[in-house]
Amino acid sequence: MEKADIIIRADYVLPMEDDMAVIRDGAVAVKGANIAGVGAFDEVIKEFTSEKIVGGKGKVVFPGLINTHTHAAMVYFRGLADDIPLMEWLQNHIWPAEGKWLTEDFVNDAVELACLEMFKAGVTTYCDMYFYQGAAGRKLEKIGMRGVLGAGIIDFPFTGYASSVDDYFVNAENHINNFKGSELVFPCIAPHATYTCGPDNYKRADKLSEKYNVPIHTHLAETQFEVSETQRHYGKTPVEYLESLGVLSERMSAAHCVWLTDNEIELLAKRRVGVSHCIESNLKLASGIAPLPKMLKAGVKAAFGTDGAASNNDLNILGEMATAAKVHKAVSGDPTVVDSKTALLMATRWGAEILGLGDKTGSIKKGKLADLVIAGLQEPHLTPLYDIYSHITYCLRPSDVETVVVNGKIVVDNKRPLTIDEEAVMARAREWQEKIKS
Numbered sequence: 001m002e003k004a005d006i007i008i009r010a011d012y013v014l015p016m017e018d019d020m021a022v023i024r025d026g027a028v029a030v031k032g033a034n035i036a037g038v039g040a041f042d043e044v045i046k047e048f049t050s051e052k053i054v055g056g057k058g059k060v061v062f063p064g065l066i067n068t069h070t071h072a073a074m075v076y077f078r079g080l081a082d083d084i085p086l087m088e089w090l091q092n093h094i095w096p097a098e099g100k101w102l103t104e105d106f107v108n109d110a111v112e113l114a115c116l117e118m119f120k121a122g123v124t125t126y127c128d129m130y131f132y133q134g135a136a137g138r139k140l141e142k143i144g145m146r147g148v149l150g151a152g153i154i155d156f157p158f159t160g161y162a163s164s165v166d167d168y169f170v171n172a173e174n175h176i177n178n179f180k181g182s183e184l185v186f187p188c189i190a191p192h193a194t195y196t197c198g199p200d201n202y203k204r205a206d207k208l209s210e211k212y213n214v215p216i217h218t219h220l221a222e223t224q225f226e227v228s229e230t231q232r233h234y235g236k237t238p239v240e241y242l243e244s245l246g247v248l249s250e251r252m253s254a255a256h257c258v259w260l261t262d263n264e265i266e267l268l269a270k271r272r273v274g275v276s277h278c279i280e281s282n283l284k285l286a287s288g289i290a291p292l293p294k295m296l297k298a299g300v301k302a303a304f305g306t307d308g309a310a311s312n313n314d315l316n317i318l319g320e321m322a323t324a325a326k327v328h329k330a331v332s333g334d335p336t337v338v339d340s341k342t343a344l345l346m347a348t349r350w351g352a353e354i355l356g357l358g359d360k361t362g363s364i365k366k367g368k369l370a371d372l373v374i375a376g377l378q379e380p381h382l383t384p385l386y387d388i389y390s391h392i393t394y395c396l397r398p399s400d401v402e403t404v405v406v407n408g409k410i411v412v413d414n415k416r417p418l419t420i421d422e423e424a425v426m427a428r429a430r431e432w433q434e435k436i437k438s
Contacts, residue, residue, distance in 0.1 A: 002036070004029040004048040005408065008374060009041050010059040012388045015364040016349045020341055022388055028061060030370040033183065033408040038364050054403055054410075058378040060388060062344065063363050064124025064146075064371035064406065065317040066351030069217070069255035069276035069305025071130050072114035073107040076432050077310035086223055086285045094310060099159060101436060107132040108139055113429050114315060115145045116420050121316045121398035124371040124406045127253065127276070127305070127355050129190040129217055131161045133175050137185040143419040144411045146371065148355045150190025150217045151175045153205050155198050169204060176212045183407060186214070186357065193219040194238045195229040199245055206247040215251055215356050221264070222256035223287050239264035248273050253354045255305055257295070258288040265291065269299040274354025277346070279324045281307030292328055293337040303351035317347050321393050340393035374403035 006029075013026030015038060027044035029037040037044050055061060074094075081093035107130070118126060125146040128136065133149040140147045151172035155165060162168045176187040191197040191205045197218075209216040221227060221238040230238045239260065242248050248271035255276040257268070268275065277292055295302055304320040306312050321343040328338045352362025361371045375396060377385060382395050404412035411419050 001049050002031070002047060004031050004036055004050040005052065006030040006405070006410070007044065007048060007050040007053045008061055008372065008405075009053060009055045010061040010374060011057060011377065012060040013038065013364065014060065014062040014344070014388065016063050016345060017363055017365060026061070028364055028370075028372060030372075030405065030408050033369055035364060035366055035368050035370050037366055055374050058376060059402070060375050060377055060392070061364070062373055062375075062392065063348040064361065064373055064404065065122045065347050066303060066355070066362065067118060067123050067126040067306055067315060067317050068253060068274075068303040068351050068354060069278055069307060070114070070126055070128055070315060071308035071310070072126060072128050072136065072315075073102075073110035073130055073132075074308035074310040075114040075117065075315070076101075076106065076110040076429065076436065077308070078313050080310060080436070082284075082313070086287060087225055089285065089311070097436065102131065103160060104132045104135045106432070108135040109428050109432060111136045111139045112143065112420060112425050114309070115140070115143055116417060116422060116425050117309075117315050119145070119404055119412050119417055119420070120401060120415070121318060122373040122375065122401040122404060123315065123317055124373070124404060125352070125355070125357065125361060127188070127217060129192070129219075129255075131158065133187075134178060137175070137179050137182070137187075140185050141182065144184065144406050144409055146184050146186075146361065146406055148186045148188050148215060148217070148357070149175070149179070150188035150215075153189065153191040153201055154196045155201060165201060169208065172205075172208060176208070176214055180212065186355075187212075188215040188217050190217045193222070193226060194241055195226050199234075202242065202245050202247050206245075206249075209251050213251075215253060216247070217253050218255070220254035220257055221259045222282070224259055227259045237261060237264060239267050243267050243271070250274075251356065255307070256282060256287070256290065258282055258290045260291055260295075262294075265295055265298045265300060268295070273300070275300055275302040276305035276354070277302050277324060278305040278307045278320075279327060280320055281311045283323070283327070284313075285311055289327060289331055292324065293332055293334070296338075296342070301350050301354050303346045303354050316398055318392075318396055318398060321347050325393055340387070340389040343393045344389055370405050370408040372405040373401060375400045376402050
């Protein structure tokens with residue numbers, strides 16, 4: 001009999017593989033960083049033994065949730081400016097605040113608060129676009145979060161981080177070299193958007209992505225302003241513009257994709273570009289509602305992102321699932337679109353796949369990394385239970401998340417973070433709040 005480090009038992013195990021099977025009274029054996037076995041509990045314990053058995057009755061186990069688009073350190077700007085249009089929000093509030101406060105120390109502290117929030121909501125991997133990603137990466141390796149960290153690229157200098165456009169690319173290449181081969185941190189290059197990055201910088205970013213075989217992540221077709229600006233400058237819509245530059249590929253994931261033509265949807269499908277659907281941020285900023293059912297029907301692979309907490313205002317993928325599933329039903333007039341199984345696929349396996357991590361995480365399969373969530377099912381809002389997929393999409397809350405495993409290590413145990421000093425993180429956040437509001 002093989003020794004496992006952890007055996008997780010639950011009434012429901014959701015592997016999220018192609019058949020979407022539900023394993024009743026199931027178990028997952030974890031050895032090292034990997035899943036060593038998955039199946040019915042009676043079968044798993046014939047093959048594995050462990051001194052640590054967690055979970056049990058009234059539980060569900062599913063793959064760790066994946067947040068495919070955020071700006072994690074912006075959690076310190078949560079609620080700083082709300083209920084105003086996107087460009088006013090950016091130009092008059094967020095960019096000035098970043099210009100004053102954004103430093104390596106800011107990112108180091110803020111990222112830990114963001115990870116604390118995501119851990120407690122069952123998120124085990126996130127994709128980020130921001131600056132000072134070296135500080136973020138070191139923090140993730142310390143606390144055990146998995147991240148695809150995109151080094152931001154824009155056309156103009158940013159005081160203290162980049163005195164020229166060349167500096168962005170030097171920083172990005174250093175970031176790639178520093179974390180290539182990390183167990184937890186996957187470097188990425190992140191040109192901001194078509195209205196802040198010119199054609200040369202998109203092409204340069206794509207070449208760097210290709211050279212090192214790392215993902216490229218960008219905002220795309222988020223607002224009508226972006227569409228009109230791109231058309232004014234380049235005579236093309238955003239997706240058509242990037243197609244003309246030759247930078248659309250399966251290495252790219254694009255956030256938002258709200259204002260798409262049918263031709264652009266076909267281009268995204270043809271080039272196998274993944275889409276991060278950030279419905280709550282898009283709703284709050286009145287950016288619009290992305291044509292998700294059309295994208296899925298055309299074969300575009302989509303997943304969920306929260307965007308930054310300054311525009312959402314949380315980092316809760318469970319909330320994105322519920323909102324998206326309901327809103328698209330209402331908008332389309334079709335109650336069958338974005339069903340509960342599709343929503344959980346988007347939040348797990350498809351999220352991993354659009355970030356280039358599909359062979360590593362996103363489903364519960366022997367050999368994959370052990371990124372797992374155990375949630376309780378015995379609260380009033382989860383009773384009675386007829387369909388486990390429906391419950392996770394429409395009923396489950398972050399407060400129901402009990403245990404979180406990343407890379408085979410328990411990072412949240414019985415709702416208690418093990419790798420983050422929650423009290424200290426909250427105290428630092430309040431100190432920053434006092435500085436920022438002064």
